[in-house]
Each structure stands twice: as C-alpha cells, then as structure tokens.
Amino acid sequence: MSAGPAMVELRLLERVWPRRGDLLSSISVELSRALTSGHCAKDVADALVEQLMTLLPAVGVSVTTGTAGTPAMLATSDATVAGLETLQAGLAEGPGPQARRCGHTVVAVLGDGVTFPRFAPAAADAGIRSVVAVPLAVEGVALGVLTLYLDDQHRLPARFVPTLELVAELGAGHLRTALDRQDAVTQIALLRHRALHDPLTGLANRPLFEELLATAVARDRRSQRSTAVLFVDLDDFTAVNDLFGHTFGDRVLQAVAERLSAVLRPGDTLARLGEDEFVILCESLNAPAQAGLVAERAAAALDEPLHVQNRWIRVSGSVGVAETLSGTAPTSLLRAVDPPMHQAEAVGGRHQVSDGRTVLAADHLTRLEIDLRSARRRGELELLYQPIVRVPDRTMVGVEALLRWQHPTFGLVMPDVLVPVAERSDQIGRLGEWVLDEACRTAAGWQRRYGCADTPWLSVNVSAVQVACPTFSGTVARVIGETCVDPARLHLEITESVLLADDAAARENLQRTKALGVRLSLDDFGTGYASLAYLQRYPFDVLKVDRRFLRGVCGARRPDRAIVSSVIELAHTLDMTVISEGVETDEQFDQLAELGSDLAQGYLLSQPVPADTIERWLDSCGPGERVALPSRLAQ
Structure with a gap:
C-alpha cells in the first residue's frame, strides 16, 4: 500500500x-x-x-x-x-x-x-x-x-x-x-565585601586587614623580606564632628581616604580600623627605609588642607610605623604601631618607627598594665624637669615635671605609652596623684632652700580623667597643705580635650582649684577645633601653643605663622601668658620673640633633666639671679 x-x-x-x-x-x-x-x-x-x-x-x-x-x-x-x-x-x-x-x-x-x-x-x-x-x-x-x-x-x-x-x-x-x-x-560576594570593607570609605576593615597582614607576614618570612604596618591617627577628629556635624565629618574621612590612597605603593593596602584611624600595610620590603618613605608621604599628604563641601579644612595626623622582626606575630605587629604613633603626636605629627623593643612591649601591654601597679614601689618611676624660659633673656622661670618609667624588661617607657596604659587599667588617678605629690615636694624643697623668688615655678600635667573626678580640687588642696608648696607657683596643665568635653563638673572643679591660688595652663592649644568658643568659660592663666604650629613659623608655611601670631595676640587680649612649646631651632626662637611669645620651652633650650641638675644650676646663681640657658645646653 x-x-x-x-x-x-x-x-x-x-x-x-x-x-x-x-x-x-x-x-x-x-x-x-x-x-x-x-x-x-x-x-x-x-x-x-x-x-x-x-x-x-x-x-x-x-x-x-x-x-x-x-x-x-x-x-x-x-x-x-x-x-x-x-x-x-x-x-x-x-x-x-x-x-x-x-x-x-x-x-x-x-x-x-x-x-x-x-x-x-x-x-x-x-x-x-x-x-x-x-x-x-x-x-x-x-x-x-x-x-x-x-x-x-x-x-x-x-x-x-x-x-x-x-x-x-x-x-x-x-x-x-x-x-x-x-x-x-x-x-x-556582596555580603562578604560588606563584612570585610568599611561602608563609608570602601576600604578594608579590621578583619580583612588582619587576614591580609597574616598572609603578608607569612609570605615575607619565606622570602626573607619584611612587612611594615603604618598607623595613621587623625588628631582631635572628634572635634570636627562636634563643630561641623557628622555628615561633614564623614565627607572629611572620605577625602582623607582618597588622599592616603594616593601615596601608596603598588601592592600596599589601606584600611580603616576606627572612626579616625587608618592603617597601611606595606609588604615585601627590601629595606626599612621604604616604609619610612610611605610614612613621610602620608604625613605630608595630611599636612595639606582638604576641600570638603565648599570649605577648606586642615586635618593633621600622626603616623606610627612598626616592622616585622624574627618571630613577630601579625597581631603583635598591629599593636606595635600604637606607641610610635603616640610618639609622633608628641613631636608634632611627624612619623615615628618602632624598634624591636617597642614591638615586644606592644605584645605585652597586659604585662605593662600589671607591672605599673607596683612600679612606684619598685622605684621604677622618675620625674624629670624641662626648663621654661623667658623669651627676652632666655632665663629659666619655670619647669615642667615629666614622668618617665624605667621598666626592668622593656627599658624606658615614655608617657605616650605610659599614660594610655594607665588610662586603660584605671590607674591614671593614683598615678597622677603621685606625680603631683612628688613634684610638689621637690618644688617645695627648692623654695625652702633658695627662696620662692629665686626658684622656678612648677608645672604639672593633669589628665581629663583627673579633672572630671569630683575629688580633684580636694586632692590638690591636700597636696599643697602636706608639701607646703607655694600655690601661686604651681601651674596645672590641662589639655584641650577638657574644653571640648565642656563638662560642667570639670569646669566647677577647675574653678575650685583656681580658688586655691593655683595657676591653670591650657596645654596643646590649637590641636582642637572648638577652643576659642570655650576660652572665656574656663579660668586659664597660661596658654601653651602646640608644637606642630611652630614648624611653619620660619619657612614657607605662612598660615602657621599667622596662626601663632593670632593666638599670641588673643591670649594677651585675655590677659594670659603665652608659652611656645617644642622650640627646636634658633630661628624658631627668634621668630617667636618677634611675634611676642612670653615664654618658650623645647630641646633647643634644654632636654628634661633630673631634679639634681636643676639644683646644680640654682646653686651656680647668686641671690636674685636666674639661670640663663644658652641655645645649646650641654647636659
């Protein structure tokens, strides 16, 4: 079919x-x-x-x-x-x-x-x-x-x-x-990115940074190269938020992130660990100087003003550098940048590099906190005194007491490490009271031996924690009574952080302390952003110009000279004495004299010295004479 x-x-x-x-x-x-x-x-x-x-x-x-x-x-x-x-x-x-x-x-x-x-x-x-x-x-x-x-x-x-x-x-x-x-x-992938990156700047956050750091340390250990961590801390950034608002502060942080990203080497990593804390990972270093160059570029980048929302703002920062040593753990390296960063703040925003001893000390911060409790009993704490001179004739009129800790294992522990350790372990109150008592006993001995008129007045640093304590003024009164120091020749130095907090209890404490006859000094003036608004609320007698402004009074940074000049003029208008701290060169000293600074302090004039050195200088003077410090004083 x-x-x-x-x-x-x-x-x-x-x-x-x-x-x-x-x-x-x-x-x-x-x-x-x-x-x-x-x-x-x-x-x-x-x-x-x-x-x-x-x-x-x-x-x-x-x-x-x-x-x-x-x-x-x-x-x-x-x-x-x-x-x-x-x-x-x-x-x-x-x-x-x-x-x-x-x-x-x-x-x-x-x-x-x-x-x-x-x-x-x-x-x-x-x-x-x-x-x-x-x-x-x-x-x-x-x-x-x-x-x-x-x-x-x-x-x-x-x-x-x-x-x-x-x-x-x-x-x-x-x-x-x-x-x-x-x-x-x-x-x-998005969730992982969000978990490992800062949402504001898009930079790596702490977990990702620690992961990258561990990998870099292990790789560089095999290749016989070194790894460095650079910690960048913005100075008094909280004040930016307080003065301009958090939205503006966020834009500033984004601008800082862009500025720091521009100074990195290929392969470097920039991360944001906290509100105003950035960290740079430099791996595969052939020489230690390479990390220092990145730190210099980072510090220089922050020195330049930022243009944010039609406003120019200057946000300075301090850079600490820590490098790997044999056997150094990645977590130790990350902690090791904290001490040199504080040292950088102390010298005016320059970068500082930690050595092996600092790395080891950072790895044993808990031990430092424990050892500090018995440091005074073991005689490890010492006070040094840095002269403060009258600008016109360079004669010593005052001294600032500075605390040093000679640790038996870690060596000399500077205040920039010691104070944070004391604050974290709630020992700052007792430590500050001991410093005040010891310094006043020394000054009272000078006054009895040489007479009040011929001895330098004493300046002692007190922390914001001490000032906020309700018993602060009572403690000062007790020390004055027990040591018989002349209260008129006792200066207490308070940092700008007290002003920025604008705490009513602290302000009342300072008023009561002032009533004892003590003089009050405002330390590190110029590092905050709201100081001018609060100057008249607090009974300050002395204003100390921060050292980082002195770096530009002689060179091409004319704005720094204008700032120092304005600060001196403002202080004199408010009947305050001006001390310029951190003076390191004769040229700086001469410029400060020209601008009208009353007093000066710094390594040009003298390093901090023991009490017996001050006594030796006083012994060399006759009645009515003052110690005259040459531009370079042999210690």
Missing part, C-alpha cells in the same frame, strides 16, 4: 525538522551539562544556541534577556545575528521586541513591505526571510526571548511552533536556575 500525500509530507518534514521527543531530549542533556559545569546563564544560553543551530535548519539563533525597554544579548550564533538583535533593540521594532511586549510567539514572514518595515530590509540583506521569536518565561515571569532566523528554503512549519515553545520553556527553566545561582553568588 503506497503512502498518501500527507504521510510523504510528514516524512520530508522530519528529515529537516526533528521529532519533538528527540529534540527535547538532546537539548535537555546539553542544558543540564552546561548548568552543572558552567554555573552561569551565559553557559546555558550558549548551549541552547549551539544545540538549535545543530539540530534545526536555522540560519541563526539568539537568546536575549531583559525587558522590552532594556534587552540584553546573552548568546548569539554569529556576528550577523548579533547585529540584527542590536538593530531591533535600537528601533524597538521586530519580532523580538514584539514578543517581549505581547508575551507570546511571533512568526514573521518578511519582505511584504508591511511587516516590520524598518527592520525587514536589513534582515533581507542578511538572507533572512522569516523570523520566529518565542518568549522565555517561567511561571508567567518573563526572562527574555528565543529567536530563530530562517532563509527561503527553510520556513518554520506551523505544526512545529508548539515544539519550539516547549524548547523555549525548557531553556527558560534552566536559565532561571542559572540566574538564581548567579544572584546567590553575587549576594554572597
């Missing part, structure tokens, strides 16, 4: 257009393989395009994603098809855009002059005579469009459209799975 016409047509069709089951089976296997091996939507789309080009008589195939307004090519069979997809997107015309808009299959036979008149000529030039666009959707949610491009010889039979729609459904399911995986991977 011969086959009828319908059977012959079906057999011819199957030779060109495969059976539904065979087509779906082949495509399903390849899409699953692509999903397993590639994990991304692009791999799935590429596999779908390749299978359709292999199994169907199509001239070209494309898979696009996105909505009608924002289509995106995911995979195309060749550049010609990619060009036709781009043209349709630009014209917002063609089978693909229409399928997106209407949400169902579009079969377009081109060349009649009516169907897609702007798109059809370009398609005809590429040999395309018909196009079939099938939406890709999962549970009614559109993902994109699958498009077949056909020539004159192979037009899509109407009976094959349902099969192609099943292929589109199968492809959409695999694409949805791949896209979901991509979203999950992206979300995980």
Whole structure:
C-alpha cells in the first residue's frame, strides 16, 4: 500500500525538522551539562544556541534577556545575528521586541513591505526571510526571548511552533536556575565585601586587614623580606564632628581616604580600623627605609588642607610605623604601631618607627598594665624637669615635671605609652596623684632652700580623667597643705580635650582649684577645633601653643605663622601668658620673640633633666639671679 500525500509530507518534514521527543531530549542533556559545569546563564544560553543551530535548519539563533525597554544579548550564533538583535533593540521594532511586549510567539514572514518595515530590509540583506521569536518565561515571569532566523528554503512549519515553545520553556527553566545561582553568588560576594570593607570609605576593615597582614607576614618570612604596618591617627577628629556635624565629618574621612590612597605603593593596602584611624600595610620590603618613605608621604599628604563641601579644612595626623622582626606575630605587629604613633603626636605629627623593643612591649601591654601597679614601689618611676624660659633673656622661670618609667624588661617607657596604659587599667588617678605629690615636694624643697623668688615655678600635667573626678580640687588642696608648696607657683596643665568635653563638673572643679591660688595652663592649644568658643568659660592663666604650629613659623608655611601670631595676640587680649612649646631651632626662637611669645620651652633650650641638675644650676646663681640657658645646653 503506497503512502498518501500527507504521510510523504510528514516524512520530508522530519528529515529537516526533528521529532519533538528527540529534540527535547538532546537539548535537555546539553542544558543540564552546561548548568552543572558552567554555573552561569551565559553557559546555558550558549548551549541552547549551539544545540538549535545543530539540530534545526536555522540560519541563526539568539537568546536575549531583559525587558522590552532594556534587552540584553546573552548568546548569539554569529556576528550577523548579533547585529540584527542590536538593530531591533535600537528601533524597538521586530519580532523580538514584539514578543517581549505581547508575551507570546511571533512568526514573521518578511519582505511584504508591511511587516516590520524598518527592520525587514536589513534582515533581507542578511538572507533572512522569516523570523520566529518565542518568549522565555517561567511561571508567567518573563526572562527574555528565543529567536530563530530562517532563509527561503527553510520556513518554520506551523505544526512545529508548539515544539519550539516547549524548547523555549525548557531553556527558560534552566536559565532561571542559572540566574538564581548567579544572584546567590553575587549576594554572597556582596555580603562578604560588606563584612570585610568599611561602608563609608570602601576600604578594608579590621578583619580583612588582619587576614591580609597574616598572609603578608607569612609570605615575607619565606622570602626573607619584611612587612611594615603604618598607623595613621587623625588628631582631635572628634572635634570636627562636634563643630561641623557628622555628615561633614564623614565627607572629611572620605577625602582623607582618597588622599592616603594616593601615596601608596603598588601592592600596599589601606584600611580603616576606627572612626579616625587608618592603617597601611606595606609588604615585601627590601629595606626599612621604604616604609619610612610611605610614612613621610602620608604625613605630608595630611599636612595639606582638604576641600570638603565648599570649605577648606586642615586635618593633621600622626603616623606610627612598626616592622616585622624574627618571630613577630601579625597581631603583635598591629599593636606595635600604637606607641610610635603616640610618639609622633608628641613631636608634632611627624612619623615615628618602632624598634624591636617597642614591638615586644606592644605584645605585652597586659604585662605593662600589671607591672605599673607596683612600679612606684619598685622605684621604677622618675620625674624629670624641662626648663621654661623667658623669651627676652632666655632665663629659666619655670619647669615642667615629666614622668618617665624605667621598666626592668622593656627599658624606658615614655608617657605616650605610659599614660594610655594607665588610662586603660584605671590607674591614671593614683598615678597622677603621685606625680603631683612628688613634684610638689621637690618644688617645695627648692623654695625652702633658695627662696620662692629665686626658684622656678612648677608645672604639672593633669589628665581629663583627673579633672572630671569630683575629688580633684580636694586632692590638690591636700597636696599643697602636706608639701607646703607655694600655690601661686604651681601651674596645672590641662589639655584641650577638657574644653571640648565642656563638662560642667570639670569646669566647677577647675574653678575650685583656681580658688586655691593655683595657676591653670591650657596645654596643646590649637590641636582642637572648638577652643576659642570655650576660652572665656574656663579660668586659664597660661596658654601653651602646640608644637606642630611652630614648624611653619620660619619657612614657607605662612598660615602657621599667622596662626601663632593670632593666638599670641588673643591670649594677651585675655590677659594670659603665652608659652611656645617644642622650640627646636634658633630661628624658631627668634621668630617667636618677634611675634611676642612670653615664654618658650623645647630641646633647643634644654632636654628634661633630673631634679639634681636643676639644683646644680640654682646653686651656680647668686641671690636674685636666674639661670640663663644658652641655645645649646650641654647636659
């Protein structure tokens, strides 16, 4: 029995257009393989395009994603098809855009002059005579469009459209799975980034920095190179927030991050550890000087004013540098930058490098806190005295008592390390009381031996914690009574942090202390931002100009000279005596004399010396004479 016409047509069709089951089976296997091996939507789309080009008589195939307004090519069979997809997107015309808009299959036979008149000529030039666009959707949610491009010889039979729609459904399911995986991977990466980066500046945060530090130390140990950590602390940044608001402060921190990023070497890492604390990781160093150069650039970068929200602001910073030694743990290295950073603050914002002893001391801060409790009993604490001279004749009129701790293991522990240790361990109150008592007993002995008129007055530093204590003025009164020191010749130095806190209890404490006859000095003036607003609220007699302003009074930094001049003039208007501290050169001294500074203090005149050295100088003077300090005093 011969086959009828319908059977012959079906057999011819199957030779060109495969059976539904065979087509779906082949495509399903390849899409699953692509999903397993590639994990991304692009791999799935590429596999779908390749299978359709292999199994169907199509001239070209494309898979696009996105909505009608924002289509995106995911995979195309060749550049010609990619060009036709781009043209349709630009014209917002063609089978693909229409399928997106209407949400169902579009079969377009081109060349009649009516169907897609702007798109059809370009398609005809590429040999395309018909196009079939099938939406890709999962549970009614559109993902994109699958498009077949056909020539004159192979037009899509109407009976094959349902099969192609099943292929589109199968492809959409695999694409949805791949896209979901991509979203999950992206979300995980985003969450990891957020967990390891500072949200304000985008810099690495502490966990990421510690991870990178550990890796760098291990790698450099194997390669016989060194790693350095640079800790950058912005000076009195809290005052920026207090004066201008936190939004402005955030913009300043972002500007600082950009400024510091610009000084890094390739491969260095900048991180933000706290509100105003930045840290730089320098790895694979061939010489210690390399870290010092980065520190110099960082300090110089912070010296330049920042332009933030139409306002110029100067935010200075101190830089501490710590380098690895043999056997140094990464956590020790990170802690080791704290002492040199405080030393940098003490010398006016310059950077300081820690040595091996400092690294070891930083690794045993807990031990320092414990040892400090018995340091006085073991005789490890010592007071030195730095002269304060009258500018016109360089004669000594006062001394500042400075605490030193000679630790049996770590050697000399400077106040910049000692004071934070005392504050963290709640020992600052007892330590400060001992310093006041010891210094007053020494000064009282000088006054009895040489007479009050011929002995220098005494200046003692007190911390903000002491001033805030309700018993502070009572403690001062007791020490004066027990030591018999002349209260008129006792100066108590308080830092600007007391003013910035503007604590009513502290202000009342200072008023009661002032009533004892004691003179009050405002130390480190110029490092805060709100000082001028509070000067008249506190009963200060002396104003000490911070050392970092003195660095520019002689050179090209004319703004620093103008600041010092204005501060001196302001203090004199308020009947305050001015002490310029940190004087290191004759040129600085001469400029301060020209600007009208009353008193000066610094290494140019004398380093801190023991009490018996002061006594030797006093012994060399006759009645009514004062010690005259040469520009370079041999100690």
